[in-house]
Amino acid sequence: MKSAEALSPLLQRIAQGSATTRAELARVTRLSRSSVSQRVDALLDNGLVIEEGTAPSSGGRPALRLRINAEAALILVADLGATRARFAVSDLAGAELGSSDQGQDIDQEPAKVLAWADGQLRMLLDRAGRQPADVRAIVVGLPAPVQFATGTAIKPPLMPRWDGYRVPGYFAERYAAVTLVDNDVNLMALGEHRATYPGLEHLLFIKAGTGIGCGIIVSGHLHRGADGAAGDVGHIHVPGCDAPCRCGNTGCLEAVAGGQAMASHLTAKGLAAATARDVASLATRGDTLARQEVRAAAQHIGEVLAAIVSFANPSAIVVGGSLAQLDDVLLSGIRAGIHARALPLAQRSLRIETSTLGERAGTVGAIALAQDRLLSEEGLDHLLRIRR
Amino acid sequence: MKSAEALSPLLQRIAQGSATTRAELARVTRLSRSSVSQRVDALLDNGLVIEEGTAPSSGGRPALRLRINAEAALILVADLGATRARFAVSDLAGAELGSSDQGQDIDQEPAKVLAWADGQLRMLLDRAGRQPADVRAIVVGLPAPVQFATGTAIKPPLMPRWDGYRVPGYFAERYAAVTLVDNDVNLMALGEHRATYPGLEHLLFIKAGTGIGCGIIVSGHLHRGADGAAGDVGHIHVPGCDAPCRCGNTGCLEAVAGGQAMASHLTAKGLAAATARDVASLATRGDTLARQEVRAAAQHIGEVLAAIVSFANPSAIVVGGSLAQLDDVLLSGIRAGIHARALPLAQRSLRIETSTLGERAGTVGAIALAQDRLLSEEGLDHLLRIRR
Numbered sequence: 001m002k003s004a005e006a007l008s009p010l011l012q013r014i015a016q017g018s019a020t021t022r023a024e025l026a027r028v029t030r031l032s033r034s035s036v037s038q039r040v041d042a043l044l045d046n047g048l049v050i051e052e053g054t055a056p057s058s059g060g061r062p063a064l065r066l067r068i069n070a071e072a073a074l075i076l077v078a079d080l081g082a083t084r085a086r087f088a089v090s091d092l093a094g095a096e097l098g099s100s101d102q103g104q105d106i107d108q109e110p111a112k113v114l115a116w117a118d119g120q121l122r123m124l125l126d127r128a129g130r131q132p133a134d135v136r137a138i139v140v141g142l143p144a145p146v147q148f149a150t151g152t153a154i155k156p157p158l159m160p161r162w163d164g165y166r167v168p169g170y171f172a173e174r175y176a177a178v179t180l181v182d183n184d185v186n187l188m189a190l191g192e193h194r195a196t197y198p199g200l201e202h203l204l205f206i207k208a209g210t211g212i213g214c215g216i217i218v219s220g221h222l223h224r225g226a227d228g229a230a231g232d233v234g235h236i237h238v239p240g241c242d243a244p245c246r247c248g249n250t251g252c253l254e255a256v257a258g259g260q261a262m263a264s265h266l267t268a269k270g271l272a273a274a275t276a277r278d279v280a281s282l283a284t285r286g287d288t289l290a291r292q293e294v295r296a297a298a299q300h301i302g303e304v305l306a307a308i309v310s311f312a313n314p315s316a317i318v319v320g321g322s323l324a325q326l327d328d329v330l331l332s333g334i335r336a337g338i339h340a341r342a343l344p345l346a347q348r349s350l351r352i353e354t355s356t357l358g359e360r361a362g363t364v365g366a367i368a369l370a371q372d373r374l375l376s377e378e379g380l381d382h383l384l385r386i387r388r
Numbered sequence: 389m390k391s392a393e394a395l396s397p398l399l400q401r402i403a404q405g406s407a408t409t410r411a412e413l414a415r416v417t418r419l420s421r422s423s424v425s426q427r428v429d430a431l432l433d434n435g436l437v438i439e440e441g442t443a444p445s446s447g448g449r450p451a452l453r454l455r456i457n458a459e460a461a462l463i464l465v466a467d468l469g470a471t472r473a474r475f476a477v478s479d480l481a482g483a484e485l486g487s488s489d490q491g492q493d494i495d496q497e498p499a500k501v502l503a504w505a506d507g508q509l510r511m512l513l514d515r516a517g518r519q520p521a522d523v524r525a526i527v528v529g530l531p532a533p534v535q536f537a538t539g540t541a542i543k544p545p546l547m548p549r550w551d552g553y554r555v556p557g558y559f560a561e562r563y564a565a566v567t568l569v570d571n572d573v574n575l576m577a578l579g580e581h582r583a584t585y586p587g588l589e590h591l592l593f594i595k596a597g598t599g600i601g602c603g604i605i606v607s608g609h610l611h612r613g614a615d616g617a618a619g620d621v622g623h624i625h626v627p628g629c630d631a632p633c634r635c636g637n638t639g640c641l642e643a644v645a646g647g648q649a650m651a652s653h654l655t656a657k658g659l660a661a662a663t664a665r666d667v668a669s670l671a672t673r674g675d676t677l678a679r680q681e682v683r684a685a686a687q688h689i690g691e692v693l694a695a696i697v698s699f700a701n702p703s704a705i706v707v708g709g710s711l712a713q714l715d716d717v718l719l720s721g722i723r724a725g726i727h728a729r730a731l732p733l734a735q736r737s738l739r740i741e742t743s744t745l746g747e748r749a750g751t752v753g754a755i756a757l758a759q760d761r762l763l764s765e766e767g768l769d770h771l772l773r774i775r776r
Binding site for chain 2: 005030112143154155201202214219223224225226227228231232235236237238239240249251304306309310312313314341343344345346348350351385
């Protein structure tokens with residue numbers, strides 16, 4: 001049997017669709033035809049690819065097209081937010097076999113939250129007629145800074161009981177699967193990049209809701225930073241603002257433009273609003289005060305983004321989270337804030353858009369993360385070992 | 389003759405020292421021994437590597453060690469600043485064969501500046517007893533946003549006559565060499581990363597002097613941004629500041645903490661200072677007002693860096709430029725500014741240091757950039773074509 005390191009490059013090309021016949025694979029990998037044939041046979045024997053139909057040929061026998069065997073692995077996703085969670089099951093080709101949304105409270109014992117999440121995932125598996133034994137990757141999104149290499153939340157303000165808890169340990173006893181843990185906004189950035197802007201090199205995803213966070217794609221890859229804390233923009237100082245923040249500082253972006261801040265400004269004006277979602281639904285229904293509030297918050301977000309645009313010079317900023325449904329007010333405010341302060345050159349080719357995936361951005365990103373891992377040398381080694 | 393694409397991976401490993409015998413090369417490239425031998429023969433035939441001494445062997449014939457042939461190519465560097473330029477000649481192994489420093493004015497016709505720079509480089513070549521015909525790479529650093537792919541300065545505020553001018557065209561007629569053009573602070577970041585912090589994934593280099601700029605290393609590579617404008621931090625709004633800036637905005641970092649701003653603050657207090665260098669030399673001589681001024685400027689730089697640290701979560705910040713000689717005052721001010729506002733997690737493993745390379749950072753980075761290009765598939769193709 002060929003090793004994962006020999007097979008992974010071929011499998012990745014087949015999955016991307018960039019080379020799907022033996023001849024194409026030989027051309028792009030610069031391996032000999034016989035070497036490619038041996039490796040493709042190993043992939044077929046292990047049920048990782050299947051042959052289907054024929055490709056146009058320039059003479060001789062028509063070539064057989066290869067594609068990834070979607071049935072070779074199941075992927076589970078638990079995208080856990082502060083107050084809501086989204087679950088999904090997909091196959092190895094990334095097709096969603098089922099999903100669900102649930103209210104939840106993340107600030108509990110991690111084992112309790114994960115047991116509940118696992119129950120939700122098993123329900124989805126059951127409904128799709130699939131077996132837990134076929135799960136090969138699990139991705140957990142958390143509203144926290146995450147040390148990706150170990151799958152550990154680090155000093156998470158919204159969920160202090162999770163500090164240092166290794167999420168992969170929980171699933172290791174229950175599934176023959178790799179478990180990946182990432183920050184929820186990182187997953188959203190990855191999802192939006194893969195699904196909507198795969199050709200853009202540098203993209204920022206801003207989640208505007210209760211908290212304000214940022215996922216960063218640099219050269220097509222997630223930038224997590226030295227401590228998994230990259231993109232934590234909620235406590236950047238907004239020039240000219242001094243509202244006190246729960247972090248102990250003043251003038252933080254969240255204290256000025258976060259869901260809580262907007263809701264309490266509106267409450268002070270006699271409206272009933274407790275969360276970012278309340279503010280969003282008031283504004284959606286056309287309430288002038290709520291729309292003004294969202295517009296002001298968006299402009300403050302834009303002022304902070306102006307500094308970030310000058311620093312990072314991204315190709316696109318995609319805005320998601322519960323405020324994103326208000327795309328007219330939100331985007332015009334953000335654009336105004338950026339326009340007033342960012343360097344003209346850095347704005348020249350900058351696109352500012354709302355998320356096309358909406359609530360699904362996190363699960364789409366999580367599935368992409370799992371696929372990348374399963375098709376990598378390390379992930380494929382795991383798949384092959386389980387088959388032996 | 390073997391093609392560049394077959395030879396480049398071997399040459400890179402030999403240059404890095406990560407595999408320097410035929411056996412080691414076969415192991416890391418997973419090519420067959422005979423295939424490696426053929427390729428090494430091609431490298432020897434083309435004068436790109438040489439054999440020297442023997443490596444310890446576990447039996448049988450002792451293996452011959454390979455190293456890059458330093459004489460295979462010359463590299464020229466013109467690191468052009470606003471008011472000073474540094475020139476260097478190196479061999480393919482990166483050893484400097486000569487260097488010089490000169491005063492200059494960048495804001496002239498580009499062809500005039502480049503003709504002068506070329507004269508300086510030819511003097512260095514001559515002094516080192518080398519021929520212009522052996523030059524294979526030229527790197528030009530500019531105090532401007534640069535579109536790296538075309539070697540063009542874009543809307544450069546300090547040197548408007550260079551807007552859209554393609555620097556490589558100037559040298560194409562004069563040398564059988566590739567010409568690379570980059571922002572001067574990008575080159576400094578690259579130099580400091582290669583020479584001092586090669587193991588760190590994410591590094592920021594801050595140049596504090598007349599202007600204030602930032603070079604960004606992400607995952608070991610320069611991040612230039614969508615328009616070559618990344619790191620342009622001089623016009624980020626400093627919270628609480630509203631000094632007018634030449635860009636038309638108020639409260640920009642350069643208007644508060646740039647060389648001109650510091651000098652004019654000191655002039656208003658009766659001291660003679662016109663530039664960042666004047667301020668630095670007053671402060672070095674112990675002048676209290678100048679030291680206070682540097683400390684205040686450093687703290688403002690730190691306040692802007694606090695936002696950047698929260699966003700990017702770098703492993704290290706290296707400070708260079710003409711103020712860097714004041715490392716005690718400068719670093720303590722920057723640390724105070726960062727400490728007051730950046731997220732604790734993002735500061736946890738953050739190192740803040742002054743440049744170890746000083747004035748040489750840019751040329752060291754330029755040489756590294758040239759080496760990377762010459763040993764790449766594209767660069768090696770160029771080297772081989774010239775030999776034919």
